[in-house]
Amino acid sequence: MTQALLEVSNLVKHFAVGGWRGGKAATVRAVDGVSFQITRGETLGLVGESGCGKTTVGRCILQLERPTGGRIVFDGADLTGLAQHDLRAVRRKMQVIFQDPYSSLNPRMTIGEILSEPLKVHRLVPGRAEREARVRELLLQVGLLAQHARRYPHQLSGGQRQRVGIARALAMEPSLIVCDEPVSALDVSIQAQIINLLEDLQARLGLTYLFIAHDLSVVRHISDRVAVMYLGRIMELADRRALYEEPLHPYTRALLSAVPIPDPSLEAGRERVVLRGEVPSPLNPPAGCVFHPRCPLAEARCAASVPGLREIKPGHWAACHLVDPIA
Numbered sequence: 001m002t003q004a005l006l007e008v009s010n011l012v013k014h015f016a017v018g019g020w021r022g023g024k025a026a027t028v029r030a031v032d033g034v035s036f037q038i039t040r041g042e043t044l045g046l047v048g049e050s051g052c053g054k055t056t057v058g059r060c061i062l063q064l065e066r067p068t069g070g071r072i073v074f075d076g077a078d079l080t081g082l083a084q085h086d087l088r089a090v091r092r093k094m095q096v097i098f099q100d101p102y103s104s105l106n107p108r109m110t111i112g113e114i115l116s117e118p119l120k121v122h123r124l125v126p127g128r129a130e131r132e133a134r135v136r137e138l139l140l141q142v143g144l145l146a147q148h149a150r151r152y153p154h155q156l157s158g159g160q161r162q163r164v165g166i167a168r169a170l171a172m173e174p175s176l177i178v179c180d181e182p183v184s185a186l187d188v189s190i191q192a193q194i195i196n197l198l199e200d201l202q203a204r205l206g207l208t209y210l211f212i213a214h215d216l217s218v219v220r221h222i223s224d225r226v227a228v229m230y231l232g233r234i235m236e237l238a239d240r241r242a243l244y245e246e247p248l249h250p251y252t253r254a255l256l257s258a259v260p261i262p263d264p265s266l267e268a269g270r271e272r273v274v275l276r277g278e279v280p281s282p283l284n285p286p287a288g289c290v291f292h293p294r295c296p297l298a299e300a301r302c303a304a305s306v307p308g309l310r311e312i313k314p315g316h317w318a319a320c321h322l323v324d325p326i327a
């Protein structure tokens, strides 16, 4: 049996907002009962529109946010019960790659200083000469040159800066990397290079990825399985082939119908599902199925009861009253 590196069970994260000057505080239900596992060496794509809670899931896993409820077990350790001191050691094994590495790279430090700092702070590489050698190795691993160590962030292109962001994550020798929209700010040709690099590194170093994106076309290439989120909940979770070729949930079908197909004859012949309205506010999510105000198939029961995420076929989960498990 394959072993899960990360297990997220019924994760809940609510934020209190407002309540100033005697006003009533409101609750943003950013994540509302999310569960999934990621096996060692696997990539799980987590996809959804802006504001669906996917980044909050990533931040809870990294313990940058403390969950309101639920459990996160990483490498056998329940993070929700760990003291700060013990969390520090676990956190090192979980790293993050951001959408915009520029904002997280100190503009006054050279790339060499940026990469050697965590090696020194976490006492991963003690001597200065050894640290310089490790920085060179990290730069080469991500497709940069040793000379890049002397440059400043503003002297690099967007793609090169993202490679530095990846090298900085690798410096900590992680087992899990949360990739939070790592290619969204890059040109399409550079996106492919970064995704190929992430795949190469995974194969070489045995990394596990949670790959967060707002676009199903971006995660298709890299993901082994894909989870689709909407308003704080998982709507569908399946392996890549099943999700793209046999989607079960009306929301996944609508998202997929908006992804362009490179073949003009196929593109012309397919049906496009246009969703009505906007994503409702997580301050006041709809009752019942949270997708019901926009769902083209909604029935009366959809507004009355919440559909659970059920295993419809082996490994293929969906949360919809109209999709029944195959006996």
Ligand code: SF4
Binding pocket: 249, 250, 251, 289, 290, 291, 292, 293, 295, 296, 297, 298, 299, 302, 307, 319, 320, 321, 322
């Ligand atoms: Fe649509 Fe109802 Fe299914 Fe929700 S439960 S996705 S509203 S059909």
